[in-house]
Amino acid sequence: MLVHRDLAHLPHFRNAVVTIGTFDGVHAGHRKIIEQLKSEAEKVHGETVIITFHPHPRKVVREGQLAVPILTTLPEKITLLQSLGIDHLVVIPFDAAFSNQGAEEYIQHFLWEKFHPHTVIIGYDHKFGKGRCGDYHLLEKYGKQLGFEVKEIPEHVLNEVIISSTRIREALLKSDVAAANKFLSYTYFFEGLVVMGNQLGRTIGYPTANLEIADKEKLIPGNGVYAVEAEVVRNGHVSDVSSVVSDLGTNLPLTTPHSLKGMMNIGVRPTVDGTKRTIEVNLFDFDKDIYGQTLRVFIKHYIRGEVKFSGLDALKAQLAADKQQALKLLNSEE
Numbered sequence: 001m002l003v004h005r006d007l008a009h010l011p012h013f014r015n016a017v018v019t020i021g022t023f024d025g026v027h028a029g030h031r032k033i034i035e036q037l038k039s040e041a042e043k044v045h046g047e048t049v050i051i052t053f054h055p056h057p058r059k060v061v062r063e064g065q066l067a068v069p070i071l072t073t074l075p076e077k078i079t080l081l082q083s084l085g086i087d088h089l090v091v092i093p094f095d096a097a098f099s100n101q102g103a104e105e106y107i108q109h110f111l112w113e114k115f116h117p118h119t120v121i122i123g124y125d126h127k128f129g130k131g132r133c134g135d136y137h138l139l140e141k142y143g144k145q146l147g148f149e150v151k152e153i154p155e156h157v158l159n160e161v162i163i164s165s166t167r168i169r170e171a172l173l174k175s176d177v178a179a180a181n182k183f184l185s186y187t188y189f190f191e192g193l194v195v196m197g198n199q200l201g202r203t204i205g206y207p208t209a210n211l212e213i214a215d216k217e218k219l220i221p222g223n224g225v226y227a228v229e230a231e232v233v234r235n236g237h238v239s240d241v242s243s244v245v246s247d248l249g250t251n252l253p254l255t256t257p258h259s260l261k262g263m264m265n266i267g268v269r270p271t272v273d274g275t276k277r278t279i280e281v282n283l284f285d286f287d288k289d290i291y292g293q294t295l296r297v298f299i300k301h302y303i304r305g306e307v308k309f310s311g312l313d314a315l316k317a318q319l320a321a322d323k324q325q326a327l328k329l330l331n332s333e334e
């Protein structure tokens with residue numbers, strides 16, 4: 001998959017079959033749209049093109065509104081779309097100038113001139129252009145004049161997309177990873193930089209890699225203890241998207257046989273300080289210094305809620321039980 005971020009230097013697409021959307025989560029509902037995109041492209045021997053926006057249009061157009069956490073950061077979205085066999089991903093820098101284009105200008109100077117699409121696939125309720133005044137009918141009218149086809153994404157698929165996104169967010173926020181992973185059709189994951197903690201973990205026999213998530217918009221599941229798989233993916237933070245794209249060959253499929261098993265706590269750790277929310281992972285059968293590296297964590301199962309223990313001995317006993325429980329859950333999948 002080629003990722004294009006510069007609108008001034010797009011390639012010449014061959015019979016482009018194009019769809020437009022944010023695809024946050026690239027979940028089971030999105031995958032149906034992608035199947036439709038691929039089957040239309042196959043019919044006309046065309047290339048599949050997904051146009052997406054970054055940052056999220058909501059952020060630019062409705063500034064000041066309560067931010068909805070995102071399920072996939074841009075590099076993660078790229079990784080997932082790549083794994084689905086899309087030919088081109090075009091990432092539009094969604095700024096005020098782009099959002100101020102009128103609907104007709106958007107069709108002629110953006111969709112037509114940049115892509116010369118064979119087919120555009122959009123939802124019947126898709127709106128575009130300044131004030132969101134362009135719709136399916138306007139696109140069809142221009143399609144006839146300029147010579148491209150417009151195809152509709154069925155209503156039930158669109159409804160599924162909206163319902164799934166909301167359900168996945170709600171499920172993760174209440175720690176229901178079983179439901180979230182089912183709607184996603186893959187295991188929810190995030191990446192964090194391993195930073196210093198209180199250095200207490202090692203003294204009780206459970207060193208924990210404390211994670212700092214780079215993208216503040218990324219949805220972090222609700223507090224609690226989870227069984228996870230994790231991999232050290234690179235040194236330092238994601239610096240730019242291209243580094244992730246070049247990483248792709250080694251990181252697909254998303255959970256590799258090299259994943260380590262472990263357990264993670266998300267919470268305020270009432271037993272030891274009880275204030276700042278932290279994310280920390282204890283990896284099983286592992287003993288390396290990974291400070292300054294990035295850990296990708298796949299959240300497989302929820303184990304329990306966070307508890308305030310009477311002291312470190314009680315916490316330690318519970319961690320031993322959590323480890324057994326995590327291993328039981330993780331091994332049962334194999």
Ligand SMILES: Cc1cc2nc3c(=O)[nH]c(=O)nc-3n(C[C@H](O)[C@H](O)[C@H](O)COP(=O)(O)O)c2cc1C
Pocket residue numbers: 197198199200201202206207208209210225226263264265268269270271272280281282305306307308309315319322
């Ligand atoms: C799997 C797991 C479960 C945990 N559960 C709790 C808990 O229920 N309550 C709590 O106060 N801290 C809990 N902790 C956090 C520990 O208090 C923490 O790992 C320990 O204080 C070490 O901190 P440090 O990494 O900053 O040195 C848990 C940690 C892990 C890895």
Ligand SMILES: Nc1ncnc2c1ncn2[C@@H]1O[C@H](COP(=O)(O)OP(=O)(O)O)[C@@H](O)[C@H]1O
Pocket residue numbers: 194195196197198199200201202203206207208209210281282283284285286287288289290291
């Ligand atoms: N099995 C392991 N799981 C997690 N981290 C480990 C493990 N073995 C070694 N480490 C290293 O030890 C650090 C965690 O030790 P810990 O005493 O909890 O310190 P801190 O409070 O700084 O996280 C990790 O950041 C990592 O570099």
